[in-house]
Amino acid sequence: MGRTIVYSLILSLILSLAAPAGAVFAMTDSPDETEGLVEIADAVEGVAAVSGDLAEPGGEISTEGGSDLDLQIDSPAPAEPVSQPEPIIDMPPETPVINESDSTNQVAAANGVVITELQTRGVAGATSELVELFNASDNEVDVTGWCIQRASATGLGFSNVTCFNPGDGLAATRLIMPAGSYAVLASDSLILANPGFNYDLRFSGGMADTGGRIRLVDARGGVVDLLGWGGASEYLGSRAAPAITSSQPVRSLHRVVNAGQYQNARDNYRDFILDIAGNSYQAGALYEVTDLCLNVAGIQSVIPEELWQIASGECVDKISINFCPSLMINEVAANTTRQYIELVNSSTVDLDVSGCRLMTNRSSSLSAELPDLVIEPGGFLVIYIDDTELKLTKSTSGTVYLLASDTVTELDQVFYEDLSTDTSWSRFGAEWKQTYSLTPLAQNQHAQYPPCGDGYWRNELTSRCNKIAPPTVLAACRDDQYRSEETGRCRNVTTSRQLTPCREGQYRSEETNRCRSIASAVSTLKPCADDQFRNPLTNRCKKIASSDDVALADCGEGRERNPQTNRCRNILSSAMPTAPFAPEKVAYTAEGLWGWWAFGGVSLLALGYAGWQWRFELGRAANGALRFFASRGKGGM
Structure with a gap:
C-alpha cells in the first residue's frame, strides 16, 4: 500500500514538471469528456513537491519515508507559447474585399495602399502632424472619396481627418493614385512651420502621442488599412505599435522596410518601428481624370465604340436601343x-x-x-x-x-x-x-x-421704342449760293475780285497788290558822302560818329558812366547809412487798440444816424437808379 502511494505521488510530480510553469491541473469526472488535464488561466507560483504528503509550493522532492527508488527526473522541454487571438477590427457591414482577397477580415494587403509613416507632433508643437500613404500595388488606384479617419485610444467612433476629393467636385472626375507613388497628408501647423512644404492634402491636428488609432477607408467605408499605437484598444496583429515619444529629435512611426519593400505582416507592432521623423517626402503624384461612363466598371477616359453616352452621363449599348x-x-x-x-x-x-x-x-x-x-x-x-x-x-x-x-x-x-x-x-x-x-x-x-412696330426703333439706353423721325427736306439754294457741309446752310458763292489794270509806266506789287511806278523801282539812290553811311531801315544817309568827336565830361564824385547808355549815374553803396540817433522800437499797447475800437464804433454810429435821417432821400435815389437801368435794359433788347 505504501509503495502504491509513492508511485502515485511520483506520477503527480512528473505531470507537474511537464506542464508550463504556473499552471494548475484538475481531473475531470465528466463521462462526456476525455479524462485528462485541463489548463487553467490562473497562474500559481512555484511547483508542488511531494514528500510522503503534498508539500507547500516551492518544496523539494524527498525519498525519505521508506522509498527505495532511485528517482531521476529530467528537466521538461519548454511548452509552445499560446498564440494570442487576432483582435477584432471594427469594420462596417458588407466591407468590400480588398485587393481581390477572399478573406473578409483582411484589412491591409501587401500590394495595396498602406500607411507608411505617422507623426503626431513636430517642432511646431503637438499638432504638427503628418500621415504618409504608399501605393504598393502594380496598378493605379482610384482613391476618390477615400478618407483618413482617427479615433482616440479607447474611443468608440472614428471621425474623418481629410478625404480625397477632386477639385471640381463632379462625379465624373476621379482622383487617381499611380502605382508606386506616395500621398502626403500634413496638418495646418506643420505646413505653416515649414514654408514651401509639398503636400497632397491638409488637415487639422489632434492626435495623441500616448495612443490612438487612424485608418484608411475607401469610398464605401471599407477599411483599407489601420494603425493603432500606444494604449490603443484596436490594432492589427498581436499588439499596438509603440507610443510616440515627444523627445527631441522629433520621432514618428515608420513602416519596416524589408528587402527593399515595405513589410506588411498585418501586425502593427511588427510592421512599425519608432524612429526619427523623415525629412524628405514625395508629394504631387495624385492626378485627376474624367470618367465618361459612370455606370461602367473602371475609368473610361474615352467612350468605348460599342457604347453610347446619353444625357445623364451614362453609357449604354448602342446596338439594342437607339x-x-x-x-x-x-x-x-x-x-x-x-x-x-x-x-x-x-x-x-x-x-x-x-x-x-x-x-x-x-x-x-x-x-x-x-x-x-x-x-x-x-x-x-x-x-x-x-x-x-x-x-x-x-x-x-x-x-x-x-x-x-x-x-x-x-x-x-x-x-x-x-x-x-x-x-x-x-x-x-x-x-x-x-x-x-x-x-x-x-x-x-x-x-x-x-x-418695335413699323416706323419705330429700339432705344438701347431706355429699352423703349422711339418713332423714326422723317428725313428733313432742305430748300434749294439760289444759283449764286451753295450749301455748306458743316452747317447745312446756303452761303453766297464768292467770285474772284477784278483788279483795275495799272496805268502805263506802273506795275503791280506782289507784296501789296498795288500799282507802283516802274521808274521809282529802277531809280538809283545818290551815294552817301565819305563821312556818312546809309541806314538800312530808313535808307537815308547818316554821319559816321567817332569816339574822338565828343569829349565826355567827368561824372564827378559818387557817380559813374553807364556803359550801355554812356550816361552818368549814381554809385549805389552796399552799406546802409547809419541814423544820427538810435531808433526806438515801436510798442503796441492795449490803449492804442482800444482807441481804434472806439474810433470804429463812433464812425459806425455816425453812419447809422445819417442813414436814418436821410432814409427817404436814399430810397428815392435808389428807386430812380433802378428805373434808369431798367429802361436802359429794355431799350437794348
Whole structure:
C-alpha cells in the first residue's frame, strides 16, 4: 500500500514538471469528456513537491519515508507559447474585399495602399502632424472619396481627418493614385512651420502621442488599412505599435522596410518601428481624370465604340436601343400661334434619330416618335405640335422630355414657365433664356424685348421704342449760293475780285497788290558822302560818329558812366547809412487798440444816424437808379 502511494505521488510530480510553469491541473469526472488535464488561466507560483504528503509550493522532492527508488527526473522541454487571438477590427457591414482577397477580415494587403509613416507632433508643437500613404500595388488606384479617419485610444467612433476629393467636385472626375507613388497628408501647423512644404492634402491636428488609432477607408467605408499605437484598444496583429515619444529629435512611426519593400505582416507592432521623423517626402503624384461612363466598371477616359453616352452621363449599348447620343432639346416655343419643339445634333458626326421620341407633361401617356432620318452635325429638327398628339402648356409651366427608342430612358428634359406671348424658351450654351426672336431651324438669337412696330426703333439706353423721325427736306439754294457741309446752310458763292489794270509806266506789287511806278523801282539812290553811311531801315544817309568827336565830361564824385547808355549815374553803396540817433522800437499797447475800437464804433454810429435821417432821400435815389437801368435794359433788347 505504501509503495502504491509513492508511485502515485511520483506520477503527480512528473505531470507537474511537464506542464508550463504556473499552471494548475484538475481531473475531470465528466463521462462526456476525455479524462485528462485541463489548463487553467490562473497562474500559481512555484511547483508542488511531494514528500510522503503534498508539500507547500516551492518544496523539494524527498525519498525519505521508506522509498527505495532511485528517482531521476529530467528537466521538461519548454511548452509552445499560446498564440494570442487576432483582435477584432471594427469594420462596417458588407466591407468590400480588398485587393481581390477572399478573406473578409483582411484589412491591409501587401500590394495595396498602406500607411507608411505617422507623426503626431513636430517642432511646431503637438499638432504638427503628418500621415504618409504608399501605393504598393502594380496598378493605379482610384482613391476618390477615400478618407483618413482617427479615433482616440479607447474611443468608440472614428471621425474623418481629410478625404480625397477632386477639385471640381463632379462625379465624373476621379482622383487617381499611380502605382508606386506616395500621398502626403500634413496638418495646418506643420505646413505653416515649414514654408514651401509639398503636400497632397491638409488637415487639422489632434492626435495623441500616448495612443490612438487612424485608418484608411475607401469610398464605401471599407477599411483599407489601420494603425493603432500606444494604449490603443484596436490594432492589427498581436499588439499596438509603440507610443510616440515627444523627445527631441522629433520621432514618428515608420513602416519596416524589408528587402527593399515595405513589410506588411498585418501586425502593427511588427510592421512599425519608432524612429526619427523623415525629412524628405514625395508629394504631387495624385492626378485627376474624367470618367465618361459612370455606370461602367473602371475609368473610361474615352467612350468605348460599342457604347453610347446619353444625357445623364451614362453609357449604354448602342446596338439594342437607339439613345440618340448628342441629341438635345434646343428651343421650346409654347406660347406662340404655332407651337414647336426644336432639337439639335450637338456632335461633330451624323446622327440617326430614328426611334427616339418626345413627350410633354400634358401628354404623359403619349409620345411622338421622331422621323426616320439622319441629322448632320450642328443640324436642327423641328417638331410642330399640331402635327402630333402632344400638348404644350402656354403661359403657366411645362416640361418637355426627350426619350430613347425604348420610350423609357430619359435623354434630356427642359422645364419652362410664365412665357410671354410670341416668345420661346431657348438654349444659349449651358443657360436657358426667354427670347422674343423665334428661330426654327436656325441658331438661337436672344432678344430681350419684342420688336418695335413699323416706323419705330429700339432705344438701347431706355429699352423703349422711339418713332423714326422723317428725313428733313432742305430748300434749294439760289444759283449764286451753295450749301455748306458743316452747317447745312446756303452761303453766297464768292467770285474772284477784278483788279483795275495799272496805268502805263506802273506795275503791280506782289507784296501789296498795288500799282507802283516802274521808274521809282529802277531809280538809283545818290551815294552817301565819305563821312556818312546809309541806314538800312530808313535808307537815308547818316554821319559816321567817332569816339574822338565828343569829349565826355567827368561824372564827378559818387557817380559813374553807364556803359550801355554812356550816361552818368549814381554809385549805389552796399552799406546802409547809419541814423544820427538810435531808433526806438515801436510798442503796441492795449490803449492804442482800444482807441481804434472806439474810433470804429463812433464812425459806425455816425453812419447809422445819417442813414436814418436821410432814409427817404436814399430810397428815392435808389428807386430812380433802378428805373434808369431798367429802361436802359429794355431799350437794348
